[in-house]
Amino acid sequence: xxxxxxxxxxxxxxxxxxxxxxxxxxxxxxxxxxxxxxxxxxxxxxxxxxxxxxxxxxxxxxxxxxxxxxxxxxxxxxxxxxxxxxxxxxxxxxxxxxxxxxxxxxxxxxxxxxxxxxxxxxxxxxxxxxxxxxxxxxxxxxxxxxxxxxxxxxxxxxxxxxxxxxxxxxxxxxxxxxxxxxxxxxxxxxxxxxxxxxxxxxxxxxxxxxxxxxxxxxxxxxxxxxxxxxxxxxxxxxxxxxxxxxxxxxxxxxxxxxxxxxxxxxxxxxxxxxxxxxxxxxxxxxxxxxxxxxxxxxxxxxxxxxxxxxxxxxxxxxx
Ligand SMILES: Cc1cc2nc3c(=O)[nH]c(=O)nc-3n(C[C@H](O)[C@H](O)[C@H](O)COP(=O)(O)OP(=O)(O)OC[C@H]3O[C@@H](n4cnc5c(N)ncnc54)[C@H](O)[C@@H]3O)c2cc1C
Numbered sequence: 001x002x003x004x005x006x007x008x009x010x011x012x013x014x015x016x017x018x019x020x021x022x023x024x025x026x027x028x029x030x031x032x033x034x035x036x037x038x039x040x041x042x043x044x045x046x047x048x049x050x051x052x053x054x055x056x057x058x059x060x061x062x063x064x065x066x067x068x069x070x071x072x073x074x075x076x077x078x079x080x081x082x083x084x085x086x087x088x089x090x091x092x093x094x095x096x097x098x099x100x101x102x103x104x105x106x107x108x109x110x111x112x113x114x115x116x117x118x119x120x121x122x123x124x125x126x127x128x129x130x131x132x133x134x135x136x137x138x139x140x141x142x143x144x145x146x147x148x149x150x151x152x153x154x155x156x157x158x159x160x161x162x163x164x165x166x167x168x169x170x171x172x173x174x175x176x177x178x179x180x181x182x183x184x185x186x187x188x189x190x191x192x193x194x195x196x197x198x199x200x201x202x203x204x205x206x207x208x209x210x211x212x213x214x215x216x217x218x219x220x221x222x223x224x225x226x227x228x229x230x231x232x233x234x235x236x237x238x239x240x241x242x243x244x245x246x247x248x249x250x251x252x253x254x255x256x257x258x259x260x261x262x263x264x265x266x267x268x269x270x271x272x273x274x275x276x277x278x279x280x281x282x283x284x285x286x287x288x289x290x291x292x293x294x295x296x297x298x299x300x301x302x303x304x305x306x307x308x309x310x311x312x313x314x315x316x317x318x319x
Contacts, residue, residue, distance in 0.1 A: 003037050006059070006080075013049050016040045016086070023072045028126070030219050031296050032072025035081040042086035044099065044152075044185050050082070051183065052158045063183050065101070065131030069221050070319045071289070073296045082183070084130045092116060095149060096189040100130030104137070104144075112203055117194025118147040120202040124210040125222075130184040134177045135317075136170045140206060145170040149188040156181045173226050173317055212259075215282035218290035224303065225314040230287040231261075231268060233310045241271050261285055272309055277302045 003019070010017050017039045023032030039061075041047040054061055061080040064070065084101035091097050092114055098107055108123035121142035125132060132144040133151055148165045155161065161182075169176040177184060214222075227233055235242035244267060252258045262283040269275050269286075280298055282288040286306075289299055303316060 006037065006057075009053055010039065010050075013041075013046055013053075015046050015050060016042070021081070023076065023078075027070065027072055028066060028068040028219070029071050029221050029291055031074060031291060033075060033077040035078040037080045039080065039082050040086040041082070041084075042101075043089075044087065047082075047084075047087060047183065047185060048154060048158070048160065051154050051156065054080075055156060055158045063130075065128030065134075066103070066126055068126040069131060069135055069317070071221055071296060071299060073300070084128055084183075087185075088128075092191060094191065096147075096191050097186065098129050098189075099186045100128060100133075100184045102129045103127075104129060104132050108203065112194075112199035113196060115194055115196040115199070117192045117199055118142075118190070120199055121206060123203045124207055124214075129187060133168075133184050133187055134175060135173050136175050137173070139210075143170070145175070147190045147192065149190060151184055152186045153177070153180075153182040153184055156183075160185075213284065215284045215288050215290060218282065218292065220282060220288050220290050221318050223285075223287045224289050224316065224318050225287055225306070226317045227287065227314045230285070230306070230310075230314065231264065233314050234268065234272065234306075236313070237309075237311065238271075241268070244271065272305075274302070274305060277305075 007017065017037060019037055021035040021038035023034060024030055039050065041050050059080060061082050062078055063082050065084050087099045087101035088103065089099045090102055090107060090110065096111065096116060104125050104127045105123050107129060108119040111119050121140035122137065122144060125137050125139055127137050136143050136145050138144065145165065150162050150164050151168060152160065152162045231245055235245050248264050248267060252263055260283040265278065265281060265283065265286050269278050277298060279292050280289055280294060280302060282290050307314065
């Protein structure tokens with residue numbers, strides 16, 4: 001078997017793995033081919049040993065969390081993938097310390113129950129902590145970087161480093177980790193005190209609100225483009241559409257209180273000749289693509305066409 005030597009090493013390091021991991025069944029968006037060898041280290045020590053081994057053998061690999069920001073193309077096949085999802089220790093002594101595979105919703109709930117505030121708005125984001133830091137994930141005006149102290153990383157050549165928040169270049173859905181080849185292992189956060197009941201109530205309220213405004217009927221990866229309002233981005237170059245957008249938002253959404261963007265999508269897609277893509281966008285917003293089973297080719301085409309229509313002003317958020 002091609003990976004026999006690696007598998008022997010994984011057994012020796014007591015690291016679990018799967019072969020021929022089916023991305024179309026197991027990734028968040030449920031598209032893609034397979035990962036020949038999917039590896040799941042569950043401690044930082046095992047992670048470090050694994051990276052040192054891969055580095056010594058010159059083996060390349062990809063790193064993933066919960067894959068909730070990745071659309072794997074139908075023909076994507078990956079040789080080796082490391083998934084952080086089993087490395088999820090957390091402690092809250094002087095500071096909050098959590099490992100990269102910790103699920104953000106679980107972490108936010110745990111912190112609220114410990115009367116630690118500052119994470120309530122992030123509870124609904126389906127991310128691992130590592131993925132959230134990489135993306136500087138955020139919601140309702142908060143971001144994972146807000147109460148961050150430092151991030152511990154390992155570079156692909158095996159060097160461990162603790163990076164202070166000021167070194168991480170956090171921006172809107174951006175961090176320095178887009179630029180350097182490394183794995184986020186853990187992070188420390190400021191421990192702010194709050195009232196447990198108030199924090200848990202806030203989480204519940206925001207959780208319900210997210211279910212109301214976001215797409216939950218179909219598989220999706222949240223926003224595809226880095227923007228607050230894709231419709232206004234399209235309107236910038238098209239005065240006629242700008243007027244239409246204003247009237248639809250005023251009459252349909254404000255006066256008649258229609259809560260979805262189904263009609264707006266229909267009008268927008270007719271205006272820009274994008275009708276063939278209507279079945280792959282969410283009725284909640286054209287910035288969210290859904291897996292309707294029609295394959296990732298149409299998704300790619302849609303992304304390129306929307307980028308062209310906005311003169312490439314909007315960047316792509318998904319990977
Ligand atoms: C229904 C839904 C709602 C969403 N809502 C929001 C929202 O409100 N706000 C928001 O910001 N995002 C949102 N997202 C997008 C997504 O959840 C975030 O981008 C999240 O941060 C991705 O985390 P992940 O663990 O799934 O990372 P993945 O999708 O697995 O990976 C994303 C990127 O991070 C890198 N990465 C992951 N782990 C590590 C690590 N340990 N070290 C180094 N690199 C790593 C990967 O290589 C990849 O490049 C939503 C997604 C969905 C499906």
